[in-house]
Amino acid sequence: MKAEKSVMMLLSNPATHDVRPLKEALALAKRGFKVMILSWDRERNSPRLSLSGNLLIHRLNLRAPYGQNIRTFIGLLLFYAWCTITSFLYKFQVIHCHDADMFLCGVILKIARLGRVKLIYDMHDHPIAFLDRFPMHDFIVKTILSMAKKYGDSIIVVNEGFVDYLSKIGFPREKITVIMNVPPKAIRGNFRVSNKNQDKFIIFYYGDISAQRGVDKLIEAVTGLEGVELFLAGRGDLVPLLKNLENRYKNIKYLGWISISEIDSLIKKVNLIPSLYMPDNINHILATPGKLFMAMAHGIPVLVPEGSYQAVIVKKYECGIVVDMNDTVKVREAVSKLASSPDLCKKLGENGIKAINELFNWQIMEKRLIRTYNSFIF
Template identity: 25%
Template sequence: MTAPKRVVHLTTVHHPYDPRIYHKECLSLYNAGLDVTLIAQVDTETAQDKPIKHIPVKTYTSRFKRMIFGTIEAYKKAKTLDADVYHFHDPELLPAAWLLKRKNNVVIYDIHEDYVTSIMQKEYMSTPVKKVIASTYKYMEKFFSREMELCLAEKYYKDIYPRGKCILNYPTINENFINHNRNDAPLEDKLLYTGNVSHVRGALIHAKIPLIDESVSVHFVGKCPSDLADEMYAVAGNKKDNLEIEGIDRFIEKEDMEARYLSRNWLAGIALFPPTEHYMKKELTKFFEYMNAGLPIICSNFPVWKEFVETYECGIAVDPYDESEIKQAIEYLRNNQDVAKRMGENGRKAVMKYLNWHTEENKLITWYDQLTNQSMQKDRAE
């Protein structure tokens, strides 16, 4: 009997139970019969009863130390495993992945972000510094990834990486969401935001919502730096009690986040981001997660986002800087709950039919088979 192909996923940046890396890609490959190992940071918060083998690397608070020492440690541990496939998830691991590439193995660079525009929107760096770093990254990426396969988490990345393979970050279908009937009770004056909380993801716009509509509370479920949480409470002023921030300085596990969707009869899921080149063309993962849970979406009116919610009839797009438009959208859903519930159901049906991880899982497994078979054929030919 042939031994299962050995696969190693590497990340020094993401949480070891990151939804895309662990819950989607690693578990899908494991369930398909592959021998899967994850090299990632030490987990200090979650019970260690997971099926995927986890080899920990040290967690650094210093970004510079992580990029140097974390990369070296990940490389050394990955090399000892002599894998058929190395699948890595962070730009800083490019040199290590380049060293791991051999003629008879496969190395995959999983591109989660448009890293050039991501660098250019970093608030803690000056514009000249950002330009130098972005230019250097583009050169390094081109050099190191020449013999690697590229895995793209977002459709528009294909414009940047024409040879890349799209394995989109659609949600896993949650049976609890399917069985959750939102028609049984009135919707509450509560808005939900899930995922990491940051300035560029609209934290301060969202924090202002209780001042725009005083009957509404906003609940954040995702990692939020404590200094940003303080800033958000300050923005909300005398309505700060209408903000609930769960995840201050800590990661929220996928299962816990999904439980929050079912904990209330939310009015809508929100994504009122300020306009940045990095996000304006993205179909946000949180869109699919809101839709999966049957929530209508209130989002910024970027052309791609507006077209998305209108195509699936699952939400309302507004100017994120126009308080009257935001208020009108909230009032419309509150006063037309049958419409709000129908929008949520439209979104859920779209996820069930088209926008789900099952379709991407099949693509991932088929792609792995093709790549490893090609690698074996090359090895035999030599």
């Protein structure tokens, strides 16, 4: 691989389902960059090498669980060692690290090359998301952020909330670029919600089925609510409870773990998408999940928790409803209001599409990504 316009990305998953890194890699490859992703296939289900045009994915097939436990930590150290050794097989000018667990590996590679390569820290989540169960996690987070200030040539974040947060703790704003995890411009909306003869108002939640995401509050709020059905897909510690409730209440349906294509198909048929991160830590407060923008692109109202950066977006662009997720009575009232107001749902959906087409689309973010690369190396 030639050194000219060459990028090495580091990713702690198999690079098969994590949409954001793949979109960035493909955008760079399309512009003539040679991109190689070193990735960790923990389930050993993917080929060791995948090549498509300018994009090469080189995987370590090493079995290990996800989460914060000793087996994962040992596996991560082995992955670091593999990345360090494998990196010497290639020439590259930029190390692009996805999230905190890979940033430390990127620092090692930069030091190993005597600082002759640029280092990008792509902060999908606040570092606490990976460390909250570790002893001394506050100290480790401060260390990571301090190293990011010292070694990071560019910091990519997912929204302006992260920019404000990082600038307050000493990061130069000129080193920070906002690249949001957003879809392409919306082609058409889902205005099924405007059909007043519709039998059911369908809510679709997908992702981590846990109390941290407020799923227990959502279930409590809509259980037995007439005319409303709640579909849930994903994994998490609340699945046993969910299966029990599914047997007792007709309007609760658990779909299990479903594919991205199945999610995309189901989204087009629903009326409301909750994007729930309970704002009980800095990562949940700042997060703007991809499902928020996916719902907006399809013209579907979103339900988000008060006190989050998501709430700032939803209020500003009037594309959904903001509610205190700890107050299940208010959540129930909010859902009932939307279920009985198809015209309101249509208006919120139209506002979401407008915001996507004007501000929150991948065409805009792709230009920012290329501009960031060109600004400091090419």
